[in-house]
Amino acid sequence: MTYILDDYAILSPLRSKNNWLKLAIVGFGILAGVSSSSPLVPFTIALCMSFATINFGKIPAKFYFKILAVPAGFVLVSIVIIAFFFGEGGNLFEFDVFGYTLGVSSQGLNMALLILARTIGGMSCLFFLSLTTPMIELFSVLKTAKLPDSFVEISMMMYRYIFVFLDVAMGIKYAQTVRLGYHDFKTSFRSMVMLGANLFIRSWEQGEKLYLSMNSRCYDGKLIMYDEKRPVKMPELLLTGVYFAIVLTVFYFTRGMSFI
Amino acid sequence: MHIFEGFLPSPWWQAWFAISIPVILYGMYKMNKLVSERREVVPLLAVAGAFIFVLSSLKLPSVTGSSSHPTGTGMAAILFGPAITAVLGVIVLIYQAIFLAHGGITTLGANAASMAVIGPLVAYLFYKAASKAGMNFYLNVFLATAIADWVTYVVTSLQLALAFPSASGGVLASFAAFAGIFATTQVPLAILEGALTALIMKYVVQIKSDVLVDLNVLTTTAVTKLKEAMQ
Numbered sequence: 001m002t003y004i005l006d007d008y009a010i011l012s013p014l015r016s017k018n019n020w021l022k023l024a025i026v027g028f029g030i031l032a033g034v035s036s037s038s039p040l041v042p043f044t045i046a047l048c049m050s051f052a053t054i055n056f057g058k059i060p061a062k063f064y065f066k067i068l069a070v071p072a073g074f075v076l077v078s079i080v081i082i083a084f085f086f087g088e089g090g091n092l093f094e095f096d097v098f099g100y101t102l103g104v105s106s107q108g109l110n111m112a113l114l115i116l117a118r119t120i121g122g123m124s125c126l127f128f129l130s131l132t133t134p135m136i137e138l139f140s141v142l143k144t145a146k147l148p149d150s151f152v153e154i155s156m157m158m159y160r161y162i163f164v165f166l167d168v169a170m171g172i173k174y175a176q177t178v179r180l181g182y183h184d185f186k187t188s189f190r191s192m193v194m195l196g197a198n199l200f201i202r203s204w205e206q207g208e209k210l211y212l213s214m215n216s217r218c219y220d221g222k223l224i225m226y227d228e229k230r231p232v233k234m235p236e237l238l239l240t241g242v243y244f245a246i247v248l249t250v251f252y253f254t255r256g257m258s259f260i
Numbered sequence: 261m262h263i264f265e266g267f268l269p270s271p272w273w274q275a276w277f278a279i280s281i282p283v284i285l286y287g288m289y290k291m292n293k294l295v296s297e298r299r300e301v302v303p304l305l306a307v308a309g310a311f312i313f314v315l316s317s318l319k320l321p322s323v324t325g326s327s328s329h330p331t332g333t334g335m336a337a338i339l340f341g342p343a344i345t346a347v348l349g350v351i352v353l354i355y356q357a358i359f360l361a362h363g364g365i366t367t368l369g370a371n372a373a374s375m376a377v378i379g380p381l382v383a384y385l386f387y388k389a390a391s392k393a394g395m396n397f398y399l400n401v402f403l404a405t406a407i408a409d410w411v412t413y414v415v416t417s418l419q420l421a422l423a424f425p426s427a428s429g430g431v432l433a434s435f436a437a438f439a440g441i442f443a444t445t446q447v448p449l450a451i452l453e454g455a456l457t458a459l460i461m462k463y464v465v466q467i468k469s470d471v472l473v474d475l476n477v478l479t480t481t482a483v484t485k486l487k488e489a490m491q
Binding site: 005070148199 | 262263265266267268269270273288291292295299300302303304305306307308309310311313314316317320327347348351352355357358359360361362364365366420423424426428429433434437438440441451452455456457459460462463464467468471489
C-alpha cells in the first residue's frame with residue numbers, strides 16, 4: 001500500500017547521532033535553499049544531502065531515487081505553468097493556441113528552473129531527516145521546545161496508532177482484494193466504504209480501551225520518556241562545518257546569477 | 261494536493277505561517293481546555309488523528325487510475341469542530357511530510373492553511389448551516405466534505421497564484437491557470453470523497469450511533485429518526 005520512511009530511519013546508522021545536530025543540518029539546508037537566488041545553491045545542497053543519506057545513512061540508492069520522484073507530478077505541472085505565465089521581457093519561444101500566443105520568457109524559464117532546483121534541494125533535506133531520524137527521537141525535541149503537553153501527548157499516541165491502524169487497514173484490504181473486492185470501480189468503492197467505516201468504529205473502540213487501560217495505570221496526562229544524551233563528536237562537527245562552508249560559498253558567489 | 265518543500269519562495273511561506281499559526285494556537289488552547297475538563301478525550305483525539313492519517317494514505321479508486329487520496333479533514337471537522345481539526349491536521353501534515361514524503365517544512369504553513377484550517381472551517385460552517393436548515397444528514401455530510409475537499413484545492417491554487425503572479429494578467433490570470441488544472445481535476449475526486457464519507461457515516465449510524473451523539477454531531481432524536489428511515 002504505502003511505504004513508511006520511518007522503517008528505514010530505525011535501521012539507519014545515523015540514528016544514534018545527536019538530534020539537534022541533524023536538525024541544524026536540515027534546517028540550514030532548507031533555509032539556504034529557499035532563500036537562494038540561483039539554482040546552483042539548492043543543487044549543491046541536494047548533492048551533499050543525497051550523498052550523506054545514501055553513504056552515511058546506508059539507504060539503498062534505488063529506493064532513494066524512487067522517493068525523490070514522488071513530488072515529480074505536481075512539480076512538473078506547476079513549473080510549466082510558471083514558465084509560461086511568470087516574468088516579462090522577450091519570449092525565448094512561443095506558439096499560437098486558438099489565437100492566443102503562449103510564450104516562455106527568459107525570466108519565466110529562470111524562475112521555473114530555480115523552483116525545480118529548490119524543490120529537489122528541499123526534499124533531499126527532508127529525506128535526510130526522515131530517513132535517519134525516527135519519530136520517537138523527535139518527541140524529546142518537541143518536549144524541549146516547550147510545545148504544550150497535550151499536543152506532544154496526542155502526537156505520541158497518534159504515532160503509535162498510525163501503525164496499529166495501518167496494519168488493520170492493510171489486513172482488511174488484503175482480505176477484500178483476494179475476494180475480488182477491487183475488481184471494478186463499483187465494487188472497489190463499496191469495499192473502500194466498508195474499510196473506512198470499520199476502521200473508524202474500530203479506532204473508536206480502541207481509543208476507549210486505551211483510555212481505560214491507561215487510566216487504570218495512573219495516567220495523569222503526562223508520559224515521561226527517556227532522553228538519551230548523545231554528545232556531538234569532532235568528525236561530525238567538522239563535516240557539518242565543511243558542508244555549511246561549501247553551501248555558503250556557493251551562495252555568495254552565485255547571487256543574482258542566472259543561466260539563460 | 262500538498263505543496264512540496266522549497267516550492268514557495270519567501271515572503272509567501274512566512275506569510276502562510278503567519279496566517280495558520282494563530283488558528284493553530286487557538287486550536288491548541290481549545291484542546292487544552294477540553295483535555296483538562298474531560299481527560300478521556302486525549303486517547304480519543306489521538307486515535308482520531310491516526311484515523312485521518314490512515315484514511316488520507318488510502319488510495320481512492322479513481323477512474324483514471326491516478327494516485328489520489330481523501331483529505332479526511334472534512335469528516336474530522338464535522339466530528340470534532342474546526343479548532344481541534346486544525347491541531348490534528350497539523351500533526352497529520354507533519355507526519356505525512358516525514359513518513360510519506362508528502363509536503364514539506366517551509367510549506368507546512370501554506371499546507372496547514374489550506375488543508376487544516378480553511379477546508380475544515382468551510383465544511384463545518386456548511387454542515388452547521390445546513391443541519392439548521394433541516395437538510396438530510398447524509399446529503400449534508402456529502403456536500404460538506406465534497407466542498408471542503410474542493411475548497412482545499414482552490415486555496416492551494418490561490419497560494420501558488422499569489423506566489424507566482426502572471427506577468428500580463430497578474431494574480432488572476434495565473435490563478436485561472438493553476439485552478440484550471442488542479443481544481444477542475446479535483447471535482448470528481450471531491451464528489452468521490454463526499455460519497456465515501458457519507459456512506460461511512462451511514463455505517464457509523466447503524467453500528468455505533470452513540471459516538472455521534474457524544475460528539476454533538478447529531479441529537480438522539482435525529483439518530484432514532486435516521487435509524488427508523490433505514491428499516
